[in-house]
Amino acid sequence: xxxxxxxxxxxxALVGHTGSGKTQLASAILSDAGMVNRFGRVDDGTTVxxxxxxxxxxxxTLSASLAYAEWNKHKINLIDTPGIGNFQSxxxxxxxxxxxxxxxxxxxxxxxVQTEKVWEAASExxxxxxxxxxxxxxxxxxxxxxxxxxxxxxxRAVVPVQLPIGEEKSFRGVVDLVTRKALVFTPGxxxxxxxxxxxxxxxxxxxxARESLIEMVxxxxxxxxxxxxxxxxxxxxELVAGLRASTLNGTLFPxxxxxxxxxxxxxxxxxxxxxxxxxxxxxPFHIGSEPGVAADEKAPLSAFVWKTIADPFAxxxxxxxxxxxxxxxxxxxxxxxxxTSERVGSLQLLQGxxxxxxxxxxxxxxxxxxxxxxxxxxxxxxxxxxxxTFAPMTFPEPVLSYAxxxxxxxxxxxxNQAMHRLEEEDPTIRYSRDPQTKELLxxxxxxxxxxxxxxxxxxxxxxxxxxxxxxxxYRETIKASxxxxxxxxxxxxGHGQFGDCKIKVDPLPxxxxxxxxxxxxxxxxxxxxxxxxxKGIQETRTRGYLAGYPMVDFRVTVFDGSYxxxxxxxxxxxxxxxxxxxxxxxxxxxxxxxxxxxxxxxxPNDFAGDLMGDLNGRRGRIAGxxxxxxxxxxxxxxxxxxxxxxEQHLTSATGGRGSYHMEFSHYDEVPSHLQTKIIAxxxxxxxxxxxxxx
Numbered sequence: 001x002x003x004x005x006x007x008x009x010x011x012x013a014l015v016g017h018t019g020s021g022k023t024q025l026a027s028a029i030l031s032d033a034g035m036v037n038r039f040g041r042v043d044d045g046t047t048v049x050x051x052x053x054x055x056x057x058x059x060x061t062l063s064a065s066l067a068y069a070e071w072n073k074h075k076i077n078l079i080d081t082p083g084i085g086n087f088q089s090x091x092x093x094x095x096x097x098x099x100x101x102x103x104x105x106x107x108x109x110x111x112x113v114q115t116e117k118v119w120e121a122a123s124e125x126x127x128x129x130x131x132x133x134x135x136x137x138x139x140x141x142x143x144x145x146x147x148x149x150x151x152x153x154x155x156r157a158v159v160p161v162q163l164p165i166g167e168e169k170s171f172r173g174v175v176d177l178v179t180r181k182a183l184v185f186t187p188g189x190x191x192x193x194x195x196x197x198x199x200x201x202x203x204x205x206x207x208x209a210r211e212s213l214i215e216m217v218x219x220x221x222x223x224x225x226x227x228x229x230x231x232x233x234x235x236x237x238e239l240v241a242g243l244r245a246s247t248l249n250g251t252l253f254p255x256x257x258x259x260x261x262x263x264x265x266x267x268x269x270x271x272x273x274x275x276x277x278x279x280x281x282x283x284p285f286h287i288g289s290e291p292g293v294a295a296d297e298k299a300p301l302s303a304f305v306w307k308t309i310a311d312p313f314a315x316x317x318x319x320x321x322x323x324x325x326x327x328x329x330x331x332x333x334x335x336x337x338x339x340t341s342e343r344v345g346s347l348q349l350l351q352g353x354x355x356x357x358x359x360x361x362x363x364x365x366x367x368x369x370x371x372x373x374x375x376x377x378x379x380x381x382x383x384x385x386x387x388x389t390f391a392p393m394t395f396p397e398p399v400l401s402y403a404x405x406x407x408x409x410x411x412x413x414x415x416n417q418a419m420h421r422l423e424e425e426d427p428t429i430r431y432s433r434d435p436q437t438k439e440l441l442x443x444x445x446x447x448x449x450x451x452x453x454x455x456x457x458x459x460x461x462x463x464x465x466x467x468x469x470x471x472x473x474y475r476e477t478i479k480a481s482x483x484x485x486x487x488x489x490x491x492x493x494g495h496g497q498f499g500d501c502k503i504k505v506d507p508l509p510x511x512x513x514x515x516x517x518x519x520x521x522x523x524x525x526x527x528x529x530x531x532x533x534x535k536g537i538q539e540t541r542t543r544g545y546l547a548g549y550p551m552v553d554f555r556v557t558v559f560d561g562s563y564x565x566x567x568x569x570x571x572x573x574x575x576x577x578x579x580x581x582x583x584x585x586x587x588x589x590x591x592x593x594x595x596x597x598x599x600x601x602x603x604p605n606d607f608a609g610d611l612m613g614d615l616n617g618r619r620g621r622i623a624g625x626x627x628x629x630x631x632x633x634x635x636x637x638x639x640x641x642x643x644x645x646x647e648q649h650l651t652s653a654t655g656g657r658g659s660y661h662m663e664f665s666h667y668d669e670v671p672s673h674l675q676t677k678i679i680a681x682x683x684x685x686x687x688x689x690x691x692x693x694x
Contacts, residue, residue, distance in 0.1 A: 001349060001356050004075040006281040006295040006364030010273055011077045011321070012130075013064075013098035015091050015122070017114040018083030020104045021134040023050050023061050025260040026080045032191035032266045033069035033076075035351065039263065048352035049080035054455050062452055064090040064307060066319065066350040066366065071270045077366050083114050085659040086449035089395050089428045092121050093377075096287055096393050097306045097321040097366060100128045100277040103154075107133050107141035110149030113602040113631060113659045119154045129253045130277060132269060136164050137171040137187065137259040147255065149630060159216050160255040161243070161276075162268065163209055165199060174257050174265050175202060177210045178239055187262040214239060220246035240275065247276045248283070280364025285323045287391050293323050295364040300383040301325030301333065304390045308377045310421035312460045315371045319350075320381065322367070323388075327381070328360045334384035337392075340374045342381065376424055395427040398443035399597075399662050400644075402450050403470040405440060411463055415440065418461035422453060429453055434470065441470055447647040472641045473595060474549040474678065475667055478588035481506045486580025488572050499572030501525060501533050501561035505584045508553045510593075510667055514541065517557040525561040525573070532570040533558050536577025545585040546592060546675070547682035552667075554588075556581070592675045593667040594639050601634040601650065603658035608632040610653060618642035619671075637665055 014022040027040040027047040040047035045056035049065040061082045069076045079098060081091035095101060101122040105115055122129055133146050143164055150158040165173040165182060173184035175198055183193040198206050217239060218228035224242045228234060234242065246252035256272050258265035284292025285304070293302070302323045309317040320327075327333070329347045334340070348355035348368050361367040375381065378392035406412055419431040419442075429450075430443040444450045450467070457463045483504045490497040508515065516534045525533070534556075541551040561576070599620070603611055605627060612622055612634055620638035627633075638646075643662060650658045670678065 001358055002070070003358065003360060003362060004365060005297065005362055007279050008074050009077065009279055009364045010074060010277050011097065011099045011280060011364070011366060012102045012273060012277065013079045013081055013091065013094040014102050014104055015081050015095065015118040016083055016104035017106070017109070017112040018060060019109070020083060020106045021260050022083065022104045023047050023080055025104055025132065025134060025258065026067055026078050028191070028260040028263050028266045029069050029076070029078065029270065030067055030351075032263065033071050033270065035069050049078070051353040053459055054452055060084060062087055064094045065352060066368070067352055068349060069270070072274060074274050075365070076270065076273055084448060085114060085117070085661070086444070086446040088114065088117060089445070091118055093306050093393060095121055095125055095127060097304065098127065099280055099283045100130060102273070103129050103131045104134050105131060105146055105150065107136040107143065107146055108138050110146045110630070111153040112657070116153050116631070126250065128247050128250060128278060130247070130272065131158060131253055131255040132258055133255060134258050134260055136257055137169060137262045137264065139168050141168055141171070143257060153631065155253055157216065157251060158253045158255055159213055160209060161213065161272065162255070162257045163202065163206060164257040165202070171259055171262070171264060174268055175206050176268065177206065177213050178236055178243070180206060180210065183268055185264040187259070187264055189263060191263050191266050193267060216252060217242040217246055220251040244276050248278050285321070287393060293388055296324050297326050297363040299324040299363070300387040301327060302380060302382040302387045302390070303327055305375055305377055305379045305381065306393070308424050310425040310460070316424065317368055317370050318372050318375055319366070319368050322361050322363050322365055324363050325383070326360050326362050327367075329358070333381045335375050335379055336382050336387065336389040337379040338374055342372050342375055344369055345371060377427055396445065397663065398428065398430050398445065400446055400450065401441045401443040401470050403439040403468050404442050404454070404465040405468070407464045407466055412440070414461065414463050415457070415465065418457055418463050421461070422456060426453070434473070439470055469644050474547065474670070475593040476544045476546055476549050476551045476590055477553045477593055478505060478507050478551070478585070478590050480587070480589040482584055482587040484580045484584035484587070486576040486578065486583060488575035488579060496567040497569065497572040497575070498564040498567035499529070499574070499576035500563065501558055501573065501576045501580050503580045503584060504557045504559060505588050506555045506557070508555055510553055512553050514538070514552060515555040517555060519557050519559040520561070525558070525563055526568070529563065529568065529570060529573040530558065532573040533577040536574035537581045540578045540581045545582070545590050547679045548686070549592065551590070552593070592670045592678055594641060594670045596637050596665050596668045597640050597643055597662040598665040599636050599638050599643065599660060599662040601636070601658065601660045603632055603634075603650070603654050604630055605632050607654050607658060608634065611650070611658070614649065614653070618646070639668070
């Protein structure tokens with residue numbers, strides 16, 4: 001395997017909505033570039049980049065994967081990414097180490113929710129974008145409609161550099177608007193094309209589209225604009241140079257046409273990637289707001305770790321991009337993020353799951369290494385004495401939690417070990433024990449995300465678990481102020497027990513948690529016993545009063561009491577504090593609070609009315625609605641208890657075309673008729689009785 005320098009590399013992330021054909025496109029690229037012997041297909045599980053059993057079973061990409069193609073003395077690194085919203089963090093991580101985004105769009109559906117999401121992510125990172133309108137051989141496919149949706153949802157400067165020859169099933173090639181030459185393919189063939197003259201019935205359309213392209217390129221550069229006004233056009237050389245410059249600076253976004261499944265247009269796409277997209281030498285590498293670092297192979301070593309794979313056989317597999325210097329096999333480097341030393345074994349390039357050993361990887365290239373001791377995602381490897389340490393990527397917090405329990409007794413230790421490995425691989429999942437319910441909780445970006453994680457537990461680590469909805473993290477609070485009295489008195493043969501306190505409780509604003517105020521004057525309770533009163537109240541409030549949930553957002557002021565010189569001690573005053581708290585709750589109008597989530601729903605306009613009605617039925621409060629092209633964004637605040645089944649409903653109601661995002665907003669009071677059910681369910685659980693919560 002040849003080692004490429006930065007100027008000959010193109011790092012691309014294939015991104016887009018699920019079902020747009022990214023994985024099939026990667027398969028076609030690898031086939032036409034001669035990197036694989038077989039033209040892999042998604043429908044039979046033979047693609048290079050979807051090799052995981054769960055991906056093959058679901059026929060969807062679930063994790064970012066690496067492949068590479070050698071084409072015209074260049075190396076094109078391909079990162080195939082998921083298009084499902086639950087796994088968008090994988091796409092975002094890939095965009096951080098790519099130099100350009102190849103945005104794949106279905107020629108029938110056009111720009112959809114995840115198209116917009118990845119477009120915004122690429123825009124935030126300042127990445128050049130090339131759009132591939134894929135699946136143009138399908139019924140009702142239309143470049144014109146797709147361009148319209150892209151301009152509405154993404155950017156007005158989306159401009160075709162090719163036009164398709166033939167429509168729907170007759171799609172068989174493309175016309176290059178720069179060279180005005182037609183490339184005709186054999187659908188289902190080996191990707192080779194014959195160069196022909198522009199079909200007579202396309203001449204007018206081609207000239208019109210070419211003029212529009214020239215005008216948009218000229219608009220992006222003052223010198224080209226002057227030349228255009230003077231001569232009325234641009235030369236082919238000026239057009240290509242101007243198109244590349246405007247693509248690199250993000251003022252134009254070229255569009256090419258293809259059908260990955262029919263293997264039409266792929267070589268022309270590869271040529272466009274090399275011609276128009278930047279190499280690592282063209283674009284400094286940076287994360288967040290930090291200044292960019294140029295790809296200089298003579299500089300001290302720095303490599304950024306963007307993904308970790310937990311393999312039960314190979315151990316930890318680390319994916320990295322070498323930013324500066326050269327990383328060599330069988331060397332020792334410093335983990336600059338952790339201040340530790342790492343022994344690097346055999347460096348490898350990945351073609352899906354197939355590794356190829358290489359002696360070194362130069363600045364700008366992407367590779368992998370197995371069995372690093374301490375290195376995880378977001379770490380920087382490099383020279384100990386000098387070099388850079390890159391800021392970490394940020395990952396979204398989990399939005400949904402489910403309870404898990406082992407099917408086999410004694411498997412809890414195995415779950416802990418396996419989940420630790422999976423958390424290393426996927427920074428968007430969390431594994432914890434709920435301090436209230438004592439349940440083991442698996443938290444992630446949505447139901448599919450959690451189901452896939454459970455499948456990995458079983459397949460990779462042999463741990464089979466049951467998945468069930470968790471108890472909602474309710475809270476309790478009070479709505480009224482009151483005074484209360486607690487007295488603990490117990491006489492035994494020797495010293496007795498005596499503690500006596502008077503307290504006042506007051507409601508506090510949401511989020512204030514708990515305050516304890518010592519307002520004792522005159523020594524009615526000795527100073528050394530006041531902390532015991534607070535401790536008794538603290539212990540009791542964490543167990544709640546109505547349904548066993550922690551009591552929050554209130555103040556307790558201890559203002560009076562009495563003691564006995566011999567019988568008073570810390571335990572007695574702790575018991576008095578407990579009794580005073582329970583007495584206060586009989587008059588303080590206790591109530592139950594529930595977590596409320598901020599929810600954003602993305603769906604085609606046709607479904608907006610039904611979805612808003614459904615959210616209202618889930619006790620949601622609609623906060624606003626926005627229309628973007630063919631899509632509607634509904635913003636609402638909805639109790640978490642009502643959102644546990646929302647993903648299934650949204651998928652069913654929209655035919656899989658809708659998606660949503662939610663995050664915690666605040667706690668709010670539960671309606672009284674539902675509080676009765678929550679209290680009954682809590683009591684039944686404590687007694688081991690099944691209760692209908694519906």
